[in-house]
Amino acid sequence: MAVKNYIEAITDALALEMRRDERVFVMGEDVGVRGGVFRATAGLLDEFGPQRVLDTPLAEAGIVGTAIGAALNGMLPVAEIQFVDFILPAVNQIISEAAKIRYRTAGDFHCPIVIRAPYGGGVHGALYHSQCLEALFTHVPGLKVVTPASPYDAKGLLLSAIRDPDPVLFFEHKRCYRLLKGDVPADDYTVPIGKVAVRREGSDITVFSYGLMLHFCQEAAEDLASEGISVHLVDLRTLLPLDRESILAAASRTGKALIVHEDNKTHGIGAEVAALISEEVFFDLDAPIMRLCGPDVPAMPYSSPMEKYYMLDQKKIADKMRELAAF
Amino acid sequence: MTPEKYRELGLTGEQVRDMYRLMVLARELDKRTWLLNRAGKIPFLVSCQGHEGAQVGAAAALEVGTDLLCPYYRDIAMVLAFGMTPTELMLSNFARAADPNSGGRQMPGHFGSRRLGILTGSSAVGTQITHAVGAALAARMRGETTVVMTCFGEGSGNQGEFHEAANFAGVHKLPVIFFCQNNRYAISVPLEKQVGGGSIAARGQGYGMPGVRVDGNDVLAVYETVRDAVLRARQGEGPTLVEAMTYRLVPHSSDDDDSTYRSREEVEAAKRDDPLLRFGRYLRNVGVMTEADQEALLQKTLAIVDAAVSEAEAAPSPAPESTLEHVYAATREEH
Ligand SMILES: Cc1ncc(C[n+]2csc(CCOP(=O)(O)OP(=O)(O)O)c2C)c(N)n1
Ligand SMILES: [Mg+2]
Numbered sequence: 001m002a003v004k005n006y007i008e009a010i011t012d013a014l015a016l017e018m019r020r021d022e023r024v025f026v027m028g029e030d031v032g033v034r035g036g037v038f039r040a041t042a043g044l045l046d047e048f049g050p051q052r053v054l055d056t057p058l059a060e061a062g063i064v065g066t067a068i069g070a071a072l073n074g075m076l077p078v079a080e081i082q083f084v085d086f087i088l089p090a091v092n093q094i095i096s097e098a099a100k101i102r103y104r105t106a107g108d109f110h111c112p113i114v115i116r117a118p119y120g121g122g123v124h125g126a127l128y129h130s131q132c133l134e135a136l137f138t139h140v141p142g143l144k145v146v147t148p149a150s151p152y153d154a155k156g157l158l159l160s161a162i163r164d165p166d167p168v169l170f171f172e173h174k175r176c177y178r179l180l181k182g183d184v185p186a187d188d189y190t191v192p193i194g195k196v197a198v199r200r201e202g203s204d205i206t207v208f209s210y211g212l213m214l215h216f217c218q219e220a221a222e223d224l225a226s227e228g229i230s231v232h233l234v235d236l237r238t239l240l241p242l243d244r245e246s247i248l249a250a251a252s253r254t255g256k257a258l259i260v261h262e263d264n265k266t267h268g269i270g271a272e273v274a275a276l277i278s279e280e281v282f283f284d285l286d287a288p289i290m291r292l293c294g295p296d297v298p299a300m301p302y303s304s305p306m307e308k309y310y311m312l313d314q315k316k317i318a319d320k321m322r323e324l325a326a327f
Numbered sequence: 328m329t330p331e332k333y334r335e336l337g338l339t340g341e342q343v344r345d346m347y348r349l350m351v352l353a354r355e356l357d358k359r360t361w362l363l364n365r366a367g368k369i370p371f372l373v374s375c376q377g378h379e380g381a382q383v384g385a386a387a388a389l390e391v392g393t394d395l396l397c398p399y400y401r402d403i404a405m406v407l408a409f410g411m412t413p414t415e416l417m418l419s420n421f422a423r424a425a426d427p428n429s430g431g432r433q434m435p436g437h438f439g440s441r442r443l444g445i446l447t448g449s450s451a452v453g454t455q456i457t458h459a460v461g462a463a464l465a466a467r468m469r470g471e472t473t474v475v476m477t478c479f480g481e482g483s484g485n486q487g488e489f490h491e492a493a494n495f496a497g498v499h500k501l502p503v504i505f506f507c508q509n510n511r512y513a514i515s516v517p518l519e520k521q522v523g524g525g526s527i528a529a530r531g532q533g534y535g536m537p538g539v540r541v542d543g544n545d546v547l548a549v550y551e552t553v554r555d556a557v558l559r560a561r562q563g564e565g566p567t568l569v570e571a572m573t574y575r576l577v578p579h580s581s582d583d584d585d586s587t588y589r590s591r592e593e594v595e596a597a598k599r600d601d602p603l604l605r606f607g608r609y610l611r612n613v614g615v616m617t618e619a620d621q622e623a624l625l626q627k628t629l630a631i632v633d634a635a636v637s638e639a640e641a642a643p644s645p646a647p648e649s650t651l652e653h654v655y656a657a658t659r660e661e662h
Contacts, residue, residue: 029513029514029516030514030515030516032515032516033515033516033587033588034514034515034516034587034588035587037514037582037583055515055516055520057482057485057516057520057521057522058452058482058483058485058486058513058516058521059485059486059487061487062485062487085450085451086451088451089451089486089487089488124370124371125434126432126433126434126437126450127432127433127449127450128434128449128450128451129434129450295650295651296654297650297651297654298654301431301432301433301645301650302422302429302431302432302433302434303422303423303424303431303432303644303645304370304422304644305644305645305646305647306431306432306644306645306647306649306650308647309647309648309650310650
């Protein structure tokens, strides 16, 4: 097994699936000659040629709409949106079209597209290269939303996403790209969409997170372990559909639940997970459900002190974990 | 450029010297930001090198103080012409609290200043083009003679917003200059993969306005084209689409490596047509400036850049908690 970083795992999955299935192709801004501005599609043009690795004009509504059309006519497009912030011109295509195609045709058509997009902050990206926009899409039945937090999952979940018969938004935390390294099998394997992964077994509090924050939670959980507090850490991995059973079981296990995400708090993923827990396993709880999230401001500022203030980190998370454990 | 060209255009020696001064200032500020970036002092930059001629030529045709600008991230020379100071630009590069564009919130290149008539913009390319149309509509509703200039790259001209804006302005004959700075690349994607038909200007006809392609490295040619467009707009004859052909002499941004998608020979060839060198040569040829004048100007400019950097670097960052401010109006303010 080779050690790969997160972005290499993505490239690996794309190449593997393009070799395996002629219908798969990638499209997006700068994905060809440049191999993507983050280099997720590096080498694909050389191997598969310009017919299957398309540099598109700079227009996201066109990218996603074209992908949908190709999918309706039998192809399996993987569209790259350069930054998730720039998915917004394509939201009409995603929500009005992709999400509703199966439903509105009573199953006659379906829309097997994947839209990959880097998201998240802490990279001096300012307002428009730092956003987490997952909550915009997790409110939309018909879509699937996946946010892997390890190289292994990045490859396995991307393969599942491409093989999924429905539209999948595949959000890659851009800080994870080169920060995370791990074992990634060279061969074909999948990680199921819609299933959490327990990253750490524990008995005092249960913490749910995803993406980059999952790693900060892991580090914070180690700090707490040395203080004698045992954290049960759950990587949500898929935000839509949520893995209800596993989430409920994990919350019941300790009776104390904390949801941590970088995205801002109001109407975020944490609200849904908290509502689910309180609806279903309220009587197993020993403390109010807690959330630790980004502040409710429009987006992350550029200035370093402001960016630091905005971003969660190991210390902020450890403090919140202690607060819950002490309750 | 014929020797008499600037006088034929009704420009004075003083005016063309000032245009050259702005180009040199933009170039030297830009070069310094690269050094600051490579020294780890500023995290990011986008550059205007190669676009100075197009920007200064266009800005010179506008009436600063009356006309409005919806710029894009390369418009360093353009906003200098609109009155932004070198120190203000450096405050933005260093993300300081006193950055007039955003108080350190936006990346460099995201210009906006009510005082200067520069409408704020985001990073999402093309969004500003519709704002320009709305601003022109507002001006006309109030019976003002304002002209609105909006700038964008040829790649960004493929966003739906460009087409929606151009059509709106064409239908309503609004006083907008659509100023496309065509540098033949959108990051790595070359013009031929970006623009079907190869010309942004040719689209003008479809939207009910003249579309003019001009040599963007010829400052005076750009000035002439935009001056005519401004005249049309002010007389109520509607919008014009101008496509200034130029070249980005450096990578797309501090995060880009342009050697992955264009040859060094191509870049070197483009440098020989650098608008700054061309205009400098022209001004010497027509006797408006001597080599010594230009050297003195360069030295003066470098001192200005030094001062701007020192001042900006020493200025305070925004307070961390100010992250929470300006989401909504703090009071029931007048609007
Ligand atoms: C809506 C949107 N999509 C993608 C991007 C990422 N991006 C920033 S600049 C750029 C290329 C722009 O090229 P062009 O319009 O030709 O302008 P130039 O940079 O060449 O001056 C891209 C793809 C963005 N900022 N906004
Ligand atoms: Mg361009």
